[in-house]
Amino acid sequence: MTEMFDTRKDQAATWFRSLRDQIVAAFEALEDSQTTGPFADLPPGRFEVTETTRAEDGGGGIMSVMRGGRLFEKVGVNWSAVHGTLAPRAVAAMAARKDIPGMAEDPRFWASGISLVAHMRNPHTPAVHMNTRMFWTPHAWWFGGGSDLNPCIEVAEDTAFFHNVLKDHCDKHDTTYYPRFKEWADEYFYVPHRGRARGVGGIFYDDLCTGDWAKDFAFTQDVGRAFLPAFTGVTEKNRDATWTEADKEKQLIHRGLYAEYNLVYDRGTKFGLETGHNADAVLMSLPPEAKWT
Template identity: 70%
Template sequence: MMMMEERKEAAAWFHELRDQIVAAFEGLEDRSAGEGPAGRFEVTPTSRPNNGGGGIMSVMRGGRVFEKVGVNWSEVHGELAPQAQAAMTARGVPGVAEDPRFWASGISLVAHMQNPHAPAVHMNTRMFWTPSAWWFGGGTDLNPCLEYDADTRFFHQVLKDACDPYDAGYYPRFKEWADEYFFIPHRGARGVGGIFYDDLNTGDWRADFDFTRAVGEAFLPAFLPLAEARSKQDWTADDREAQLVHRGLYAEYNLVYDRGTKFGLATGHDPNAVLMSLPPLAKWI
């Protein structure tokens, strides 16, 4: 089950999605009337030890709209570290305990905004392969520090519209999964939710890949209108304080619970790329 062509196609599409999002975010910076020059992404190649693949880390700091946003793409391979091997075996991934080889590709995005009224957001989609199995995973969730019910409804409706043509049960199932996954036991929900799925293998690679593409392609229509509209609002020092405190909650989740953070660090990926999700400034009270 080498799936060389499928893996090549998936990695190329994740790269293409990365390019589309980077261009869209820089376009939003250009349209913004905020102070200072329009933000631009700094692009850095990343690599893993022993020629285990790598990727592209793209980070924008100090833009008109985005205080910090990372859009990373990767294609990596090698052998799972014992910790990752044990975790996947515990999840029921077949064959991993006997053969630790893997390949993975995907895109990972986290945006922290200048304006406290504009919501932070996370998105990722990925394909994972082992000699015995393959699957897709990903999703997106909205993380406003100042919540607007209309924004939450809009974001979720775009995601539902993306899911429904593939399976009417996907959106409610993956929404519930997001609510459970993006949850901090000692704090509560880290945002207003979205969708999350993992280990998606219906037996039809093409159908599962097409669905994953639909999720990735829904991201900009779901998020960009909210970011553009809310970034035009006036904000106060109290709003900024609420934003920084909420970012502390986001950082706690990514450092303690996030599966992607744990996997990236355990498999030797560039720690700066793995931890690009952390906000530039945060507070705890």
């Protein structure tokens, strides 16, 4: 069993790394093709790549951040594969949402995934988040992930397009997945202290373990594959739209909402900090500028 899961861990980590490479290349190509607009005279943005390590135990990853591009104001695409022993606080947090017998006595873990957040120059081009991951312990394994769109100026046509791409990829695996995971996203990406969602949703799932590892991995791969067509479709439609100072003000205030959610509620942020991963990589999701009223 251990040898089998060692192979599966390698498969998953390799896939997440390859998805990271595809997205980085696609985003740099978008920068190259942005030849109009107020930032067209800038050099096309490029990712600064930094290897990351955990403070304790083992593993690490790659933090890739682009700042000040023609199209992207700030975007991070991170990949990691980490392992070690969960601290008591992390074990308690996991036990509060998932019953894993024996976890307290043997808190070893392994996790790998990709995490992405993009904040755009143009207020008409929505910010976006995506991640997919696999988590393993000696007692259980599961997949999680999803993606969601975060416009400061909502356009019903863009929301429908983004969701339809996600639905098409979900339906290939199980027609119940999209409605279930859309509802989960609506609940998860909600900001209680503001009484509103942080964006127009998408899909979100966690603890996915049907007992068929290959099936669950295949679905998680398609969640990753759905991202580029869903996001680039909306981006290419809106990236040359003109904007006003009032539009920019809306964007900065919406970024404040995004920052509040990630710092107060986001499960991935909490897990990354509690397990000693590189703090800069964990917090790369924060916008370059934000405002609060």
